[in-house]
Structure formats: C-alpha cells, structure tokens
Amino acid sequence: MTTSALGQEPSVALRTEDFAVLAQARLEPAVWDFLSGGSGAERTLAGNLRAFDAVRLRPRILTGTAEPDTGVELFAHRWPVPFAIAPVACNRLLHPEGEVATVRGAGALGAVTIVPMLASRTLEDIRAAAGAPLWLQLFWTRDRALMTELVERAESAGYGALVITSDMPVMARRLRDLRNRFVIEPEFGPVNLGSAGVQVRGGEGESGVRAHAAKTFDPTATWRDLEWLRSTTRLPVIVKGVLTDRDAELAVRHGAQGVVVSNHGGRQLDGAQSSLTALREVTRALGGRVPVFVDGGVRRGVDVLVALAAGADAVLLGRAPMWGLAAAGERGVREVLALILEELREAMRLCGAATTADLGPDLLSWSAP
Numbered sequence: 001m002t003t004s005a006l007g008q009e010p011s012v013a014l015r016t017e018d019f020a021v022l023a024q025a026r027l028e029p030a031v032w033d034f035l036s037g038g039s040g041a042e043r044t045l046a047g048n049l050r051a052f053d054a055v056r057l058r059p060r061i062l063t064g065t066a067e068p069d070t071g072v073e074l075f076a077h078r079w080p081v082p083f084a085i086a087p088v089a090c091n092r093l094l095h096p097e098g099e100v101a102t103v104r105g106a107g108a109l110g111a112v113t114i115v116p117m118l119a120s121r122t123l124e125d126i127r128a129a130a131g132a133p134l135w136l137q138l139f140w141t142r143d144r145a146l147m148t149e150l151v152e153r154a155e156s157a158g159y160g161a162l163v164i165t166s167d168m169p170v171m172a173r174r175l176r177d178l179r180n181r182f183v184i185e186p187e188f189g190p191v192n193l194g195s196a197g198v199q200v201r202g203g204e205g206e207s208g209v210r211a212h213a214a215k216t217f218d219p220t221a222t223w224r225d226l227e228w229l230r231s232t233t234r235l236p237v238i239v240k241g242v243l244t245d246r247d248a249e250l251a252v253r254h255g256a257q258g259v260v261v262s263n264h265g266g267r268q269l270d271g272a273q274s275s276l277t278a279l280r281e282v283t284r285a286l287g288g289r290v291p292v293f294v295d296g297g298v299r300r301g302v303d304v305l306v307a308l309a310a311g312a313d314a315v316l317l318g319r320a321p322m323w324g325l326a327a328a329g330e331r332g333v334r335e336v337l338a339l340i341l342e343e344l345r346e347a348m349r350l351c352g353a354a355t356t357a358d359l360g361p362d363l364l365s366w367s368a369p
C-alpha cells in the first residue's frame with residue numbers, strides 16, 4: 001500500500017483541492033495569498049471555475065473502450081498526457097528545490113513544463129533535472145537584450161519552444177498582495193535576469209511584485225515585437241494571454257506558431273471572460289491552423305476532457321500542481337498530475353472515448369443540468 005503526500009492515509013488525496021489544504025498549512029499566509037489570489041474582486045478567478053462547473057457531458061456508450069489513449073501530437077512530438085505545467089514565477093516560494101522539483105515531478109509523467117522567465121533556479125539547473133521537454137516563458141521586458149540573452153540560453157540548453165506572455169502590460173491590482181505589501185525575498189526571487197531580477201519594495205498600498213513588474217515589463221509591446229521575437233529564434237513562439245478571436249487571428253498573422261487562451265488565472269483583467277468561454281471563440285477562429293492551449297480553472301481530469309472537447313490541443317495547469325509542490329515537493333507535483341491523469345482516464349472511459357481525437361464538441365452540453 002503506498003501512501004500519498006498527504007500522510008499515512010492514501011485515501012485522503014481524492015481531489016487536487018486536498019493538496020491545497022496542505023499547501024496552505026505549509027505556506028506563509030502572504031505567499032498563500034500570492035498563489036491563490038486573483039485581481040480586483042476576483043470575479044474572473046471565480047468565473048474560470050464556474051465555467052467548468054456549468055458544462056455537462058453527453059457520453060457515448062458501448063464503444064468498447066478499455067484503455068483510453070491520453071496522448072496528443074504537438075509540434076511533431078508525442079505528448080503522453082494532454083497537459084503541461086503552466087509558467088508560475090518563483091517556485092522556491094513554495095518549496096526549497098523550486099523549479100527543479102517541479103520538472104522532476106512533471107517528468108515522471110512525461111509532462112512538459114513551461115519554465116517561467118522569473119524562475120528561482122537557473123535555466124540550466126532546471127534543464128539538468130528535467131525528465132521531459134521544457135519550454136521557456138518570457139515577458140516583454142523593457143530591456144530587449146535581456147530577452148535575446150534568455151532566448152539564446154534556452155536554445156543552448158535544449159528548451160523546445162518559447163511562450164511569450166502578452167497579457168501583462170502592467171500587473172493588475174491584486175488586492176491580497178497590496179494589503180500584504182507582498183514582496184519576494186531575494187533567496188526566492190528570479191535568478192535568471194541579472195540586475196533586472198532584483199526585487200523592489202512597494203510603498204504604502206503597493207506590493208513589491210507590482211512595483212517590480214512596473215520597473216521591468218514593457219507596456220509598449222505590439223504585434224510588431226512578436227515578429228521581432230520570431231526573428232531572433234528558431235524555436236516555435238507561442239503567444240500566451242489570448243482571449244478573443246480577433247487577437248488569435250492577429251497572433252497567427254504576426255507569426256505565432258501557437259496560442260494559449262488564458263486570463264492569467266484571473267490575475268490580470270478582472271471581469272475578463274472565462275478561459276473556457278474564450279477557448280470556444282478562439283478555436284472557431286483558428287480552425288486548427290496552429291495548436292491552441294488553454295489554462296485557467298483546470299482542477300480535475302474531467303476539466304481537461306472538457307477543454308479538449310471544446311477544441312484545445314492541450315491544457316496548462318497552474319495552481320493545481322503548485323499545491324502539490326508546496327505540499328510535498330517533487331512528489332506532490334507527481335501525485336497531483338497522476339491524480340488528474342487517473343481522473344481523465346476514467347472520464348474518457350465513461351464517455352466512450354478511446355483517444356483524445358474522439359473528444360469533440362458533440363460531447364458537451366452548455367445548457368444547465
């Protein structure tokens with residue numbers, strides 16, 4: 001009998017939220033707020049979850065599905081699982097091993113990790129620990145030389161793609177962080193940015209993270225900068241933060257080789273539509289021209305199934321694996337992902353879907369219960 005990260009009782013960790021309970025117990029309250037909070041009145045944060053709660057399934061029967069195949073094909077690579085770890089800044093806030101533990105846990109399932117530009121371990125150390133492919137996430141920084149330096153390091157270290165987060169011209173007002181005047185202490189902070197990684201303290205009613213973003217991130221970036229970024233690299237460039245059909249179209253026109261439908265986990269524009277709602281308009285607009293990823297509010301395997309059925313090629317997981325990381329490091333990440341995979345497998349069987357290609361809009365009912 002194996003025990004879970006939650007202690008001696010294997011039956012305790014039945015849902016990812018069980019890991020959140022342990023994570024909260026382990027973390028400083030201000031770090032927990034940073035991890036779990038959203039912006040403004042947290043309407044979009046709540047909306048991401050509500051959108052999944054509202055979908056109902058239209059399963060097929062007697063399809064003879066014993067062992068569903070959860071793999072997907074992306075950029076000429078086969079992913080054994082249709083999810084990846086979303087970029088989450090400064091994993092050392094959550095566990096002393098930081099991103100090294102995250103990629104080890106993800107690697108156990110063959111899951112890609114999107115390493116944040118604001119990682120608290122070096123890109124090279126993370127690469128050395130990884131058991132599955134890594135992608136690098138970037139923000140638009142005022143210092144473009146910093147971006148090109150990171151791109152070169154990612155290419156040399158064997159990262160497989162770049163994800164350019166484009167929904168943070170400014171960091172939104174996250175009220176929990178403002179109240180806590182939350183600042184990331186140097187030992188947990190970004191280590192790949194040189195002097196640009198040095199954290200600043202916020203003044204009255206300001207957080208350190210927001211002050212740092214204001215100092216470092218470039219609010220003037222446009223689609224032309226996307227063309228520039230593409231010209232600097234041979235890696236695929238994926239735009240994160242797309243919420244409308246119009247921007248999805250523009251992203252592809254300006255060279256994006258993939259998009260991430262995301263409202264940043266409800267941490268940027270409060271009131272933005274849910275990522276699941278946005279996914280439907282984006283997949284309709286793009287019609288399969290480039291891979292579409294989605295994140296926001298995915299907490300269980302059936303959410304992954306719903307996102308794939310709504311047209312996503314794969315799903316990114318933000319807070320859920322981070323709860324595992326905070327609860328039990330590498331092991332916690334692995335257990336959260338294994339739980340989501342087990343739930344997905346069960347949901348596929350119960351929907352009569354033998355492969356992820358069998359998951360389509362016919363499975364979904366958008367009208368209430």
Ligand SMILES: Cc1cc2nc3c(=O)[nH]c(=O)nc-3n(C[C@H](O)[C@H](O)[C@H](O)COP(=O)(O)O)c2cc1C
Nearest residue numbers: 035086087088089116165264265295296297318319
């Ligand atoms: C604590 C925290 C830090 C984050 N840091 C980043 C980041 O550095 N770069 C980025 O593109 N997104 C960042 N995100 C957003 C995630 O990549 C992702 O879009 C979001 O968490 C998905 O929602 P979910 O947490 O409901 O799964 C962060 C999210 C959280 C919760």
Ligand SMILES: CCCCCCC(=O)C(=O)O
Nearest residue numbers: 089118184209212213267
């Ligand atoms: C170190 C300051 C900026 C952290 C930004 C990370 C992020 O994207 C988030 O949502 O938080």
